[in-house]
Amino acid sequence: MLQYDLVIVGGGPAGLAAAVSARDNGIEKILIIERDNELGGILNQCIHNGFGLHTFKEELTGPEYAGRFIDQVKERNIEYKLNTMVMDISHDKVVTAMNRVDGMFQIAAKAVILAMGCRERSRGALNIPGYRPAGIYSAGTAQRLVNIEGYMPGNKVVILGSGDIGLIMARRMTLEGADVQVVAELMPYSGGLKRNIVQCLDDFDIPLKLSHTVIDIEGKERVTGITIAEVGPDRKPIPGTEEHYDCDTLLLSCGLLPENELSKTAGVELSNITSGPVVNDALETNIEGVFACGNVLHVHDLVDFVSQEATNAGKNAAKYIKEGESKSSRNVQIHAVDGVRYTVPCTIRPEEMDDTVTVRFRVGQVYQDCAVATYFGDELVNKRAKKIMAPGEMEQVILLKSKLAEYPDLKDITIKIEEA
Numbered sequence: 150m151l152q153y154d155l156v157i158v159g160g161g162p163a164g165l166a167a168a169v170s171a172r173d174n175g176i177e178k179i180l181i182i183e184r185d186n187e188l189g190g191i192l193n194q195c196i197h198n199g200f201g202l203h204t205f206k207e208e209l210t211g212p213e214y215a216g217r218f219i220d221q222v223k224e225r226n227i228e229y230k231l232n233t234m235v236m237d238i239s240h241d242k243v244v245t246a247m248n249r250v251d252g253m254f255q256i257a258a259k260a261v262i263l264a265m266g267c268r269e270r271s272r273g274a275l276n277i278p279g280y281r282p283a284g285i286y287s288a289g290t291a292q293r294l295v296n297i298e299g300y301m302p303g304n305k306v307v308i309l310g311s312g313d314i315g316l317i318m319a320r321r322m323t324l325e326g327a328d329v330q331v332v333a334e335l336m337p338y339s340g341g342l343k344r345n346i347v348q349c350l351d352d353f354d355i356p357l358k359l360s361h362t363v364i365d366i367e368g369k370e371r372v373t374g375i376t377i378a379e380v381g382p383d384r385k386p387i388p389g390t391e392e393h394y395d396c397d398t399l400l401l402s403c404g405l406l407p408e409n410e411l412s413k414t415a416g417v418e419l420s421n422i423t424s425g426p427v428v429n430d431a432l433e434t435n436i437e438g439v440f441a442c443g444n445v446l447h448v449h450d451l452v453d454f455v456s457q458e459a460t461n462a463g464k465n466a467a468k469y470i471k472e473g474e475s476k477s478s479r480n481v482q483i484h485a486v487d488g489v490r491y492t493v494p495c496t497i498r499p500e501e502m503d504d505t506v507t508v509r510f511r512v513g514q515v516y517q518d519c520a521v522a523t524y525f526g527d528e529l530v531n532k533r534a535k536k537i538m539a540p541g542e543m544e545q546v547i548l549l550k551s552k553l554a555e556y557p558d559l560k561d562i563t564i565k566i567e568e569a
């Protein structure tokens with residue numbers, strides 16, 4: 150069996166930043182395992198700009214952003230295996246993987262970082278009536294076809310779901326000559342970033358119909374038309390609001406799900422809300438020495454936050470490899486209530502934590518002129534007013550070790566949305 154200090158599953162931005170950080174924190178034997186034929190993850194198909202404003206203070210395309218981290222991995226001679234799929238991770242951190250050259254092989258790792266990214270919610274998970282003709286694609290598949298394979302999925306397009314990939318594909322398909330007729334969104338708010346609504350829909354006069362869904366798909370061999378309708382507060386279609394569009398393509402952009410099959414079989418505890426692992430401030434899962442970061446942990450809006458989180462995961466994995474598990478004297482639980490859907494991390498170890506810990510979360514609806522309130526037990530310790538908060542954008546609260554030290558008996562932290 151091969152022996153490595155650290156095995157990183159996934160060579161996307163999370164895996165790359167985690168590897169660089171672990172090496173910079175003194176870990177020599179690192180292996181990144183990537184199932185695709187190149188490093189970089191989903192960024193390789195995101196040829197639009199807007200990446201890296203926080204990390205590099207410049208606007209890069211996805212491949213350029215990934216390229217900066219790939220260079221850092223190569224400069225440090227960190228080992229990686231491409232075209233290699235991790236099949237299993239055991240409770241005691243034996244990683245089973247396979248590829249065409251080595252066949253099936255096993256690696257005993259001192260620590261593992263999960264960085265497998267996420268996948269798109271499929272049509273099967275959406276319960277749309279109608280036949281199953283050609284012409285229905287997830288927005289990410291269409292993105293890959295257009296940007297990497299060089300194929301146009303269709304000419305007259307309707308998009309269901311206003312997640313970022315759908316918004317970006319509305320613009321991309323338009324630039325490639327397609328007629329994007331409408332983006333229909335089930336919820337009364339968009340699931341994507343505000344800047345993407347402005348730059349990808351408004352700038353191209355593509356209508357966004359909130360509280361609308363697809364109620365019929367026509368066509369037997371190929372999509373010939375789509376009917377959408379307005380939905381009520383119960384999200385059921387309202388009779389009489391139907392609108393028909395002649396089109397040959399339906400793109401689905403209805404949410405991303407962390408890719409956690411491996412985590413499940415490894416025995417990693419998963420959150421019901423994010424579908425990603427439950428982690429502490431070190432981004433360590435319930436399995437000692439198994440860490441998680443990036444979209445496999447929770448779906449991020451900006452890759453810069455993925456890189457920051459992964460840098461932390463790499464540093465903490467290095468600490469674990471060098472010093473072993475630091476038995477924490479106490480764990481403080483973080484509760485997400487009143488509009489806060491979840492938090493990452495879920496627990497904090499006040500004695501072992503870094504000087505600051507960034508707690509990231511998303512809200513469950515659009516809030517205007519509200520505040521993010523943080524309570525230590527019943528005591529309000531911080532209240533930050535926000536003009537607007539939306540489910541499509543990640544929010545954060547920064548916890549200070551020095552502040553937590555003032556509360557030696559603290560058991561619970563609560564983060565909630567309140568009136569400003």
Ligand SMILES: Cc1cc2nc3c(=O)[nH]c(=O)nc-3n(C[C@H](O)[C@H](O)[C@H](O)COP(=O)(O)OP(=O)(O)OC[C@H]3O[C@@H](n4cnc5c(N)ncnc54)[C@H](O)[C@@H]3O)c2cc1C
Pocket residue numbers: 158159160161162163164182183184185189190191192195198199200201233234235236264265266267289292313314317408411442443444445449450451452453455
């Ligand atoms: C369409 C789209 C547009 C975006 N636009 C922006 C933007 O404008 N600005 C911005 O900042 N961010 C944007 N993002 C977000 C950003 O790209 C992601 O947050 C980031 O790529 C997530 O990184 P990751 O490493 O967690 O996941 P990924 O990039 O998905 O990487 C995960 C890697 O793990 C590999 N893998 C999975 N399972 C296995 C296995 N079993 N064995 C081996 N390898 C495995 C996968 O092949 C993949 O390469 C966008 C994302 C998408 C999808």
